[in-house]
Amino acid sequence: MCDALSDDDLGVLAKAAQRMTISPGKVFIEEGDPANYFYNINEGMVRVFKALPDGRRHITGFMGAGQFLGLAISGHCAFSAEAMEEVHLCRFSRATLNQVFADFPALERRLLNIAAHELTVAHEQMLLLARKSAVERVSSYLLNLVMQLDACAEGKLPSSKLILKLPISRADLADYLGLTIETVSRSFAQLKRNGLIEFSNAHAVTLLNPQRLELVANAKS
Amino acid sequence: MCDALSDDDLGVLAKAAQRMTISPGKVFIEEGDPANYFYNINEGMVRVFKALPDGRRHITGFMGAGQFLGLAISGHCAFSAEAMEEVHLCRFSRATLNQVFADFPALERRLLNIAAHELTVAHEQMLLLARKSAVERVSSYLLNLVMQLDACAEGKLPSSKLILKLPISRADLADYLGLTIETVSRSFAQLKRNGLIEFSNAHAVTLLNPQRLELVANAKS
DNA sequence: CGGCGGTTTTGATTTATATCAAGGCTTTCC
DNA sequence: GGAAAGCCTTGATATAAATCAAAACCGCCG
Structure with a gap:
C-alpha cells in the first residue's frame, strides 16, 4: 500500500499499524461484525467470501501480499475473510485510518484508484457468473x-x-x-x-x- | 454529488461541467472506448451493462438522479451505459476532474465512500448470481x-x-x-x-x- | 371500438449443471 | 512401505432453468 508514500511518511504510518499473524484456516473477518479495522496484507493468501445461512457460499476473491482489506464503509463488514495459510498483516483501526488520511492525502487518492479497479473486476466477474x-x-x-x-x-x-x-x-x-x-x-x-x-x-x-x-x-x- | 461541497464550491464546480441531454435508448458510454469523461446524472434512469460478443449481456446496475458514472480508472470504459428515458447529466473531462479533486479534497473522500459502497453492493450481487x-x-x-x-x-x-x-x-x-x-x-x-x-x-x-x-x-x- | 405490436404469461421439451455415488491418485505419517 | 485421509476425476441420474412455441394481455393508434 505504501507505494504512494515517501519513506518518511512510511515510518509515521508504520507506527499507526499493529502487526499481526493469522494462523491458517482462521476466519479473521466475519461478515456482519462491526467494521472497526482496515488491513494491509504483508504475506500469505486470504480467501474473501460471503455465505448464505444454509451453507452455500461464494468466494468473491483471493488477496495476497500488498493488498487491502476492509474498505467497507458502512458500520459492518460486508464479507468474511479467512487465512489460507499463515498470514502476516498490518491492522489499522478506523480512527487512526482517518487520521492517516488527513496526514497523507496521496493515500486516499490511491485507495480510490484501487477501489475503482476492484469495481471493474467485480463487474467482469458478475458478467461471468450471470452469463458464462x-x-x-x-x-x-x-x-x-x-x-x-x-x-x-x-x-x-x-x-x-x-x-x-x-x-x-x-x-x-x-x-x-x-x-x-x-x-x-x-x-x-x-x-x-x-x-x-x-x-x-x-x-x-x-x-x-x-x-x-x-x-x-x-x-x- | 454535490452534498460534499459548500455552495461556493458548487459554483466553481458547475463551470467545469458540461450539461448534456441524452435521448432515450442512446448508448452514451461504450465498453472499451477511451475513458475520457466522468458523469453525474441529474435526471432520468440509466442502464449499466456488459455484453459478450455473441449478444449475451448482463446489466450490472441501474443509476438515477444524483449518481455517478465513469469511475473507471484504467484508460478504457469497463462497461456500457444506455439511457432508459431522456437523461440529463453533467459531464467532466478527466483532466478537469483531477483539477477539481485538487481544489476540493472533500469530493475525493466522498467518491471513495461511494466506491466502497458500490463494491459491497457488487459483492452481494455476486453471491446472488453465483449461488441463489x-x-x-x-x-x-x-x-x-x-x-x-x-x-x-x-x-x-x-x-x-x-x-x-x-x-x-x-x-x-x-x-x-x-x-x-x-x-x-x-x-x-x-x-x-x-x-x-x-x-x-x-x-x-x-x-x-x-x-x-x-x-x-x-x-x- | 377494434386491430396491431409489443410485453408478459403459460406450456412442452431440452439441456446444462447439480447431485449422488464410486473409484483413482497423492500425500502423509506411522 | 503401506494404510489412511484428502483431493480429484469419472459415471449415472435428477433437476432447475433455458429454449422453443403459443396464447393472453395491454396500451396505442387508426
Whole structure:
C-alpha cells in the first residue's frame, strides 16, 4: 500500500499499524461484525467470501501480499475473510485510518484508484457468473491467472504455450466461479479433450494455445 | 454529488461541467472506448451493462438522479451505459476532474465512500448470481427495492403489506438477475402461488408479507 | 371500438449443471 | 512401505432453468 508514500511518511504510518499473524484456516473477518479495522496484507493468501445461512457460499476473491482489506464503509463488514495459510498483516483501526488520511492525502487518492479497479473486476466477474457457461468460466479463470502472473502488458497474451501453477483447490475454484467441484473438473476435462490444455498434475496445467483459449473464455467464436 | 461541497464550491464546480441531454435508448458510454469523461446524472434512469460478443449481456446496475458514472480508472470504459428515458447529466473531462479533486479534497473522500459502497453492493450481487435460485433472486430484488424506496433505516422491513412499482421490464430484470424473461415470470408466479405477493398489473406488485419474503430471499428457512 | 405490436404469461421439451455415488491418485505419517 | 485421509476425476441420474412455441394481455393508434 505504501507505494504512494515517501519513506518518511512510511515510518509515521508504520507506527499507526499493529502487526499481526493469522494462523491458517482462521476466519479473521466475519461478515456482519462491526467494521472497526482496515488491513494491509504483508504475506500469505486470504480467501474473501460471503455465505448464505444454509451453507452455500461464494468466494468473491483471493488477496495476497500488498493488498487491502476492509474498505467497507458502512458500520459492518460486508464479507468474511479467512487465512489460507499463515498470514502476516498490518491492522489499522478506523480512527487512526482517518487520521492517516488527513496526514497523507496521496493515500486516499490511491485507495480510490484501487477501489475503482476492484469495481471493474467485480463487474467482469458478475458478467461471468450471470452469463458464462462452465467451460467459459474456467477458461476465463485460467486467462486471468496468465494476465496476473505474467503481468502481460495491456492484455497481450503469449502466443506460445505456457505452464501455469493453479494456486487453489478445486473446491475454492468452484466457490469462486459459482459452480460445483465436479463441474469444474469436467470443464477442465473438456478443455483437455479439445486440445487447449494439458495437466502434469492436478495443480500444474499447460495452456497449449492461450489465444484460442481466450476465444473460448470470451465467446469470440 | 454535490452534498460534499459548500455552495461556493458548487459554483466553481458547475463551470467545469458540461450539461448534456441524452435521448432515450442512446448508448452514451461504450465498453472499451477511451475513458475520457466522468458523469453525474441529474435526471432520468440509466442502464449499466456488459455484453459478450455473441449478444449475451448482463446489466450490472441501474443509476438515477444524483449518481455517478465513469469511475473507471484504467484508460478504457469497463462497461456500457444506455439511457432508459431522456437523461440529463453533467459531464467532466478527466483532466478537469483531477483539477477539481485538487481544489476540493472533500469530493475525493466522498467518491471513495461511494466506491466502497458500490463494491459491497457488487459483492452481494455476486453471491446472488453465483449461488441463489431463481425465486431467491427475484425475492432479493423485490426486497432491495423496498430498502431503497422506503429508505428503511438499517434494513428494518415493514411488517405489513406494501405496494411496489416495478420500474423495469421483465427483460431488464432477467438481464440484471442472470436469468431469462420466462424464468423471471415463473418465479413471480411461484411467489404468488405461495401467497407472498399479488399483482394488480405486471408492474405493480403487493408484498403481502415482506418479512417472510426476506426469509426466502436469504435462504433463512 | 377494434386491430396491431409489443410485453408478459403459460406450456412442452431440452439441456446444462447439480447431485449422488464410486473409484483413482497423492500425500502423509506411522 | 503401506494404510489412511484428502483431493480429484469419472459415471449415472435428477433437476432447475433455458429454449422453443403459443396464447393472453395491454396500451396505442387508426
